Amino acid sequence: MIDRLLLELLACPACDNRPPLRLEGEGLVCDQCHRIYPVRDGIPHVVVSEAILPGSPAPAEEK
Numbered sequence: 001m002i003d004r005l006l007l008e009l010l011a012c013p014a015c016d017n018r019p020p021l022r023l024e025g026e027g028l029v030c031d032q033c034h035r036i037y038p039v040r041d042g043i044p045h046v047v048v049s050e051a052i053l054p055g056s057p058a059p060a061e062e063k
């Protein structure tokens with residue numbers, strides 16, 4: 001579970017106005033660009049390169 005205070009600090013790095021992210025299932029969703037940022041072991045990965053865009057396959061594992 002993610003701390004609510006931490007969640008309030010998280011903003012979408014892909015959007016210029018840094019909208020807050022919404023916790024949904026296993027990820028953090030940006031309502032503006034609809035990217036999903038993965039949460040692994042309780043740690044949110046709010047990085048554009050790790051974001052999943054709806055309709056796209058999950059990003060490939062890092063090489």
Ligand SMILES: [Zn+2]
Pocket residue numbers: 012013014015019030031032033034035
């Ligand atoms: Zn966004």
